[in-house]
Amino acid sequence: MALPLDDPDYALLWPVDVFRDEFGAVLASSDSQALELLCREAFASPELAERIVRDRSPENPWDDAFVTARELEARLDAIREQPQPRPYYHQRSGAKALAVPRLDLARRAFARLVADFDRNGYLDRAFEKDCADAPRDDPSFILEERLDVAELWPLRPDSWSEEIFYSLVEVFHDFVARPRTVERYHDWDNCGAHYGSYATKPGRALYLARVNAILERNGFNLRLAPDGEDAGRLVVATDDARDDLLERSIAADDTHADPVRHAIRLFRARDASRAEKRSAVVSLALVLENERGLLKQEFLSGDEGALFTIANQFAVRHQNVNQRPDYDDAYLDWIFWWYLATVELIRSLRQREAAQP
Known part of the structure; x- marks a missing residue:
């Protein structure tokens, strides 16, 4: 059947x-x-x-x-993914979006998630199997080595500050690995399965999806980055279209790959300062400068100059008395995404050139 x-x-x-x-x-x-x-x-x-x-x-x-x-x-x-529950009555009747992230709910949901991963062997490579015949060493020591914070295991979510919560989200990403086999089943004292053949990539991919779902449904504007220099680290969330642009930009492998990836890491960091965002824009502006000949060739006459006028006159690339430093951070965000999209356009133009006989 x-x-x-x-x-x-x-x-x-x-x-x-x-x-x-x-x-x-x-x-x-x-x-x-x-x-x-x-x-x-x-x-x-x-x-x-x-x-x-x-x-x-x-x-x-x-x-x-x-x-x-x-x-x-x-x-x-x-194959279809299990759908999320449809909105319940009070949610359908006009409940407003979260004003602030629900830290308590997110912490408890994350602790349950880690317990589930541990129960299914995803932490056995990092922490070893907690066997009735050979109990594992206290995972607190491993966590303390990474985070410089003692007594984090067993997890006590109500005791975490926001910063510790974020750090634990990131560190467990580095620990998880999916076991693909059960090497033996140990009946004594309900010890359970002893796993083997650990695979890091699927373990991290599943962890990232589950953690990001927790952050999204609890109103956080943060997500674990799936790739790039900051893979497995919390970054500021973006919409789907910009996510697609970031993925294409990170995956590209050409002469501009390193400065573009560096710019993305600087810009989307959870705690990115204005200066770091400016540095990200400067990195992209230098890429565009190196492609100025192509831009002149493909754009209408003089249009490419607008790309550099903004960088040069609004205290982005240089500092002098003629520049205009007093602008909202929203404009810095706009410049970054405009420049990144232009770099993607340049890559498309180069690919078209290479495909021509």
């Missing part, structure tokens, strides 16, 4: 992109037990994992441990 992927029990708990990448890696390993573990973790119901178990059963007349997995592979486009 075909997989009923429209059934709510087959809804995906993971982000689709994260699951696709990890499913491909696990399927390539030809390890049906690893596939079972992945499906138990990633889907709302264990039904899909149970089908994989039945596939490798001795009673299976076809003796094909991957028939379900191959069907899933062929129908990946039909």
Whole structure:
């Protein structure tokens, strides 16, 4: 019988992109037990994992441990993420957006998330398995080495300042790694599974998605950066269109890659000062200066000068008595995004040039 992927029990708990990448890696390993573990973790119901178990059963007349997995592979486009709950009555009846972030709720939700990751083996590579026969060392010592703060484990969210909360969000990103296999199951004293074959990339991707969801629903204007020089660090949130621009800019690999990535890191840092934002704009202005010939060639006559007039006359690139330093930070933000979009335009023009015979 075909997989009923429209059934709510087959809804995906993971982000689709994260699951696709990890499913491909696990399927390539030809390890049906690893596939079972992945499906138990990633889907709302264990039904899909149970089908994989039945596939490798001795009673299976076809003796094909991957028939379900191959069907899933062929129908990946039909998989759907579990939707967020629809708004409840008071939310539908005009409740206002959060005026301030809900720090208490976010801290407690984050502590539950870390406990869930720990229970599923995502912290075993960093902290070791807490086994009944061989208890692990106190994770507080590892956290203290990183953060210079003692007695952070077990997690006590009500005791965290906002800064400690943010630091813990970042440090656990560096610790998590997804276990792909169960090496053995230890019954004694409810010890449970001993995992192995840890993979950092899917662990961090899942962690990032879950943490960012907590921050978003509790009104924080911060997100863990998925890539760039500040990957795994909290940065100021942007809208989807600007997120796409940032991703393309960070992924680009050309002569301008390093200064552009450096500018992005400076600008979107959680605590970026006015001076750091100015430095980010200066880095982009230098990229544009190096491409001035192309800009003159492609823009209407004289239009490219407006890009540099702003940088030169508004106390961005230089400091002198003729400049205008008294402008709102919102204009600095506008200049950054304008310049970054122009760098992306230059890359597109260069690609077009390279494609011409």
